[in-house]
Amino acid sequence: xxxxxxxxxxxxxxxxxxxxxxxxxxxxxxxxxxxxxxxxxxxxxxxxxxxxxxxxxxxxxxxxxxxxxxxxxxxxxxxxxxxxxxxxxxxxxxxxxxxxxxxxxxxxxxxxxxxxxxxxxxxxxxxxxxxxxxxxxxxxxxxxxxxxxxxxxxxxxxxxxxx
Amino acid sequence: xxxxxxxxxxxxxxxxxxxxxxxxxxxxxxxxxxxxxxxxxxxxxxxxxxxxxxxxxxxxxxxxxxxxxxxxxxxxxxxxxxxxxxxxxxxxxxxxxxxxxxxxxxxxxxxxxxxxxxxxxxxxxxxxxxxxxxxxxxxxxxxxxxxxxxxxxxxxxxxxxxxxxxxxxxxxxxxxxxxxxxxxxxxxxxxxxxxxxxxxxxxxxxxxxxxxxxxxxxxxxxxxxxxxxxxxxxxxxxxxxxxxxxxxxxxxxxxxxx
Numbered sequence: 001x002x003x004x005x006x007x008x009x010x011x012x013x014x015x016x017x018x019x020x021x022x023x024x025x026x027x028x029x030x031x032x033x034x035x036x037x038x039x040x041x042x043x044x045x046x047x048x049x050x051x052x053x054x055x056x057x058x059x060x061x062x063x064x065x066x067x068x069x070x071x072x073x074x075x076x077x078x079x080x081x082x083x084x085x086x087x088x089x090x091x092x093x094x095x096x097x098x099x100x101x102x103x104x105x106x107x108x109x110x111x112x113x114x115x116x117x118x119x120x121x122x123x124x125x126x127x128x129x130x131x132x133x134x135x136x137x138x139x140x141x142x143x144x145x146x147x148x149x150x151x152x153x154x155x156x157x158x159x160x161x162x163x
Numbered sequence: 164x165x166x167x168x169x170x171x172x173x174x175x176x177x178x179x180x181x182x183x184x185x186x187x188x189x190x191x192x193x194x195x196x197x198x199x200x201x202x203x204x205x206x207x208x209x210x211x212x213x214x215x216x217x218x219x220x221x222x223x224x225x226x227x228x229x230x231x232x233x234x235x236x237x238x239x240x241x242x243x244x245x246x247x248x249x250x251x252x253x254x255x256x257x258x259x260x261x262x263x264x265x266x267x268x269x270x271x272x273x274x275x276x277x278x279x280x281x282x283x284x285x286x287x288x289x290x291x292x293x294x295x296x297x298x299x300x301x302x303x304x305x306x307x308x309x310x311x312x313x314x315x316x317x318x319x320x321x322x323x324x325x326x327x328x329x330x331x332x333x334x335x336x337x338x339x340x341x342x343x344x345x346x347x348x349x350x351x352x353x354x355x356x357x358x359x360x361x362x363x364x365x366x367x368x369x370x371x372x373x374x375x376x377x378x379x380x381x382x383x384x385x386x387x388x389x390x391x392x393x394x395x396x397x398x399x400x401x402x403x404x405x406x407x408x409x410x411x412x413x414x415x416x417x418x419x420x421x
Contacts, residue, residue: 033312034314036312036313036314040299040300040303040304041303041312041313041315042309043309043312043320043325047320048314051320051354051357052357052361053358054357055358056227056362058364058370060364060365062365062371062372063370063374063375090370090371092223092370092371093219093223093373097226097227115262115265118263119219119262119263119264120215120217120263122265124264125284126245127284128287128288129215129286129288129289130214130374131215131289
């Protein structure tokens with residue numbers, strides 16, 4: 001057969017080889033798939049470690065471990081809180097992320113805003129929701145423009161404990 | 164003089180003996196193998212009955228994972244469902260409930276709001292949502308470059324250095340759990356706080372929830388309290404009909420919650 005028939009084939013072969021060479025150098029060596037197989041988990045294995053090594057910001061003040069992280073230093077405040085109604089709220093929800101706070105006790109960015117309290121204490125007419133069990137106010141009529149913490153003690157929110 | 168039969172027998176014996184490697188003769192201790200590769204399968208449990216729509220989970224998630232607070236994208240969000248007595252249904256999630264629900268009016272989108280007469284409200288509830296970390300994730304299947312994947316412990320992750328931002332996975336996800344990160348310009352999604360799990364911490368949203376509406380556990384551990392709830396109580400999943408086998412289980416689902 002004449003060479004003009006074969007010539008396009010050479011072009012294709014060169015193209016494919018060039019692609020494979022490029023791919024060989026460009027794709028990282030650790031590409032592979034775990035026990036999930038090729039369809040669902042073909043990936044760069046080292047990326048799993050990259051995600052694992054990301055720094056955490058929040059410590060452990062969550063409901064499950066009940067502020068043990070904070071009580072090591074701030075025992076009395078935490079004790080007051082856990083006995084009162086707001087004891088279920090993790091410290092870091094208002095006081096901000098505190099992962100490195102014990103080592104570098106810089107001032108935390110405490111959220112004292114009205115909006116923070118209104119997240120739970122806005123009165124919504126949802127009688128079937130758990131929200132209804134929380135005392136609520138109408139933010140448009142209840143001391144507008146004043147921060148809630150001016151009158152209410154967030155650590156001891158009972159109305160007798162008003163400032 | 165050796166007979167041919169004898170010779171062949173001995174040959175087969177020697178070859179068979181030599182082909183057994185030393186490592187095959189060491190006894191395997193199942194406990195050691197399990198400790199090296201722990202059988203972990205992370206699953207999420209949402210108790211919608213306990214959610215009050217405070218949005219602390221969204222705030223904690225965005226802070227922990229560097230998602231811009233004001234951008235209208237989020238790895239997790241809380242939806243509000245309001246059913247009126249004249250049988251109308253409303254769903255909204257303003258700013259992904261980052262600031263909670265501090266108004267009774269429903270956000271209809273495009274700057275329109277609907278105030279519902281409190282006497283007309285039938286039932287109303289809140290539903291937290293996040294990536295379901297499906298067992299057969301449609302999103303990882305469609306990725307053309309191998310940038311998103313399911314780990315062996317059941318978490319769906321995005322390799323953000325390898326992602327080309329084509330958005331196939333955003334389209335493929337039936338739960339709209341993926342979004343385009345406005346700063347990194349690649350796809351971002353809930354990671355179950357993989358960096359926190361590997362440090363033995365709860366994920367940021369589970370940690371932040373005051374009411375215990377969000378929980379997480381190892382579904383392959385029969386003694387795990389969350390696994391016990393999933394196994395023993397009536398839980399549901401979202402959009403079961405898509406066949407993606409979601410691993411986020413919900414207590415108290417309604418027909419409208421999808």
